[in-house]
Amino acid sequence: MEESRYLVDFDTDNIRTELHDVIIIGSGIAGVYTALEIPEKYDVAILTKETIEISNSVLAQGGIAVSLDKGDSPELHFKDTIYAGAGLCDEKSVWVLVNEAASNIEALCEFGVNFDRKSQNELSLSREAAHSKNRIIHAGDTTGKEVCDKLISVVRTRENVKIKERVAAIDLITENNVCKGVLTYDEDSSSYVLYRANVVVCATGGFGQLYSNTTNPEVATGDGVGLAYRAGAELMDMEFIQFHPTVLFHPDNKSFLISEAVRGEGAILRNINGERFMPKYHELNELAPRDIVSRSIFHEMKKTNSTHVYLDITFKDKEYLEQRFPNIYRTCLSYGIDISKDYIPVAPAEHYCMGGIRTDVFGRTNIKGFYACGEVACNGIHGANRLASNSLLEGLVFGHKIGTEVENIIEDYPKEPQKISIKAHSNRVLKDIDVNQIKKDIQETMTQYVGIVREREGLEKAKKKIEEYCDLIKDMKNINVRDFETQNIVLISRLVIEAALERNESRGAHFRLDHQKTDDENWKRNIIKRKF
Known part of the structure; x- marks a missing residue:
């Protein structure tokens, strides 16, 4: 399209x-x-x-x-x-x-x-x-x-x-x-x-x-x-989308980052039953690369049928934590979590592209x-x-x-930018579209099918949904910032899905359940996208 x-x-x-x-x-x-x-x-x-x-x-x-x-x-x-x-x-x-x-x-x-x-x-x-x-x-x-x-x-x-x-x-x-x-x-x-x-x-x-x-x-x-x-x-x-392993999981806040530095100071991950689990997944335990820690948490949550795991740094005293992590300590406390005594409920969330x-x-x-x-x-x-x-x-x-x-x-250029004359005209029309609902629907689709773990069937479902939105808004008259953002969100979602479907292997932050091995012979290369 x-x-x-x-x-x-x-x-x-x-x-x-x-x-x-x-x-x-x-x-x-x-x-x-x-x-x-x-x-x-x-x-x-x-x-x-x-x-x-x-x-x-x-x-x-x-x-x-x-x-x-x-x-x-x-x-x-x-x-x-x-x-x-x-x-x-x-x-x-x-x-x-x-x-x-x-x-x-x-x-x-x-x-x-x-x-x-x-x-x-x-x-x-x-x-x-x-x-x-x-x-x-x-x-x-x-x-x-x-x-x-x-x-x-x-x-x-x-x-x-x-x-x-x-x-x-x-x-x-x-x-x-x-x-x-x-x-x-x-x-x-x-x-x-x-x-x-x-x-x-x-x-x-x-x-x-x-x-x-x-x-x-x-x-x-x-x-x-x-x-x-x-x-x-x-x-x-x-x-390649990176999910941070430890983001606060609280009814009022699911976007506050619990820094990797907390694990760097010795914090350990426990499942909903209080059991440490990272040694089962990687020799570096809690300090394994982010993609591995995020997938390990994902698998542990699925295995225990839970929405989150816990990060435990209770072996450090309050004075130390207040000094080393003042923002994290203060924010968690505002939600009733004293990290010197309580486990921090965490779950992975999108973090970096x-x-x-x-x-x-x-x-x-x-x-x-x-x-x-x-x-x-x-x-x-x-x-x-x-x-x-x-x-x-x-x-x-x-x-x-x-x-x-x-x-x-x-x-390499003249001192004054050369005059340009461009007239952009399209057949865009005003449409009665709820762009906020489109954004929410796309976010749910991307989270469900194009997240930490992927497979072709889910990616194809996501692609179909995004293509429907592409068709819906391609001739929409854009009149404010929300409209511009919606156009970009729909476009980029499609490009992410297309690349995820194309890469038939698992590598780094891209993990395919239907292609779980890393294939250096065919896929040790970059996927490049260009409109024209």
């Missing part, structure tokens, strides 16, 4: 237009750090769908992986990343990640980020699943918020950076596979605005809102992946002038399964690389 090139009708000759050197879509760690790494002589605009403080990065608890300990090295960090990625990591990208980690962490410290320290000159290091060494730096259990708060406070002081809040990116504007800018919807004025620039950086995060239970915020509807695909950008690894817009190590896509970094990008670092605490690091390392490349990029 053919999607329209653009989601709305417009005429570039009759639309409010702003000119900038660089447009950054997204205000998480990848987007803001990229803005800070761009030379201050360039005019930069950050576009964010909500306020600048709302992003997936802000919710990140655990920390950032970096080899700083005497017994650690970039080589060991590389090895652990490759192991977790189950054969699909791009080694060149991983080498860049691990070798440039320390310099970017140093930059964060210079920006004023307060990581926990052993001493004045030494950062505290903890361990998370599938890491062979203690290499996770953190700021309590709100690392993402600490980093984002500091970076945002710095970017607000930069005269060359304009922050545009409540501006939703709808589509890339392209001519002859060259990016010319971004068409947006300004919620405050209820009008379309065209942001023109020779360089557009997409840092919109993932698409966790495809699933019923997710640690992602409401804004994570995959808008960046959707607009990139419609413009002809290549997508890669869309079948390994797939996204295909890029190289400089963030370049197959569209000239269009770059991507952070969760929305797929440069092969994570392979089939992301190693814990590599995500914030990815946003830093590749945001920096894009930032430092901007001067070379812009030198």
Whole structure:
């Protein structure tokens, strides 16, 4: 089925237009750090769908992986990343990640980020699943918020950076596979605005809102992946969706993350009967790779006919837990759970998308002038399964690389963006459609059939359901942000299902009950999607 090139009708000759050197879509760690790494002589605009403080990065608890300990090295960090990625990591990208980690962490410290320290000159290091060494730096259990708060406070002081809040990116504007800018919807004025620039950086995060239970915020509807695909950008690894093993399971909250660092501090998993079960599933027990822990919990829940399991860290005293995990301790207590005495009810929930817009190590896509970094990008670092605490690091390392490349990029263009004249006209019509119900139905479908465990029959059912929605909304007149988000959710769900059906094996976060073995001979390769 053919999607329209653009989601709305417009005429570039009759639309409010702003000119900038660089447009950054997204205000998480990848987007803001990229803005800070761009030379201050360039005019930069950050576009964010909500306020600048709302992003997936802000919710990140655990920390950032970096080899700083005497017994650690970039080589060991590389090895652990490759192991977790189950054969699909791009080694060149991983080498860049691990070798440039320390310099970017140093930059964060210079920006004023307060990581926990052993001493004045030494950062505290903890361990998370599938890491062979203690290499996770953190700021309590709100690392993402600490980093984002500091970076945002710095970017607000930069005269060359304009922050545009409540501006939703709808589509890339392209001519002859060259990016010319971004068409947006300004919620405050209820009008379309065209942001023109020779360089557009997409840092919109993932698409966790495809699933019923997710640690992602409401804004994570995959808008960046959707607009990139419609413009002809290549997508890669869309079948690989990571479920975090331990998310609070409470009637009032099924999206609050219980950091992997809790298991790093020795917490153990127990089933509904209070029995420890991870030793039955993997030699690394609770610190096995995330996909294995999530599937183990899934199987244990099925075996005991329960909706959740328990995480037990009651052997640690209250004072220690309040200091090491203040946010988790406080939040659980608000639900009547004292984690120094009570088991924490947990269940897996969607957490991270390994797939996204295909890029190289400089963030370049197959569209000239269009770059991507952070969760929305797929440069092969994570392979089939992301190693814990590599995500914030990815946003830093590749945001920096894009930032430092901007001067070379812009030198190839005229100083003023060339005039464009594009008239997009379609036969879209107003429809009486409940987009909120569509989203809910898709979330339930994806959770049931395209989750932790998959098989062809369920994937085919999901595909049929999504195709019905594709037909329903393909000619729908889109008039607000919810409509744009619905178009992206439907599109991306279809692409995830198609890739999951195509990969007839189990690898990393993609587990097929009907193809349970890993097939390196036929499937040690990436699935790439492109509209045209």
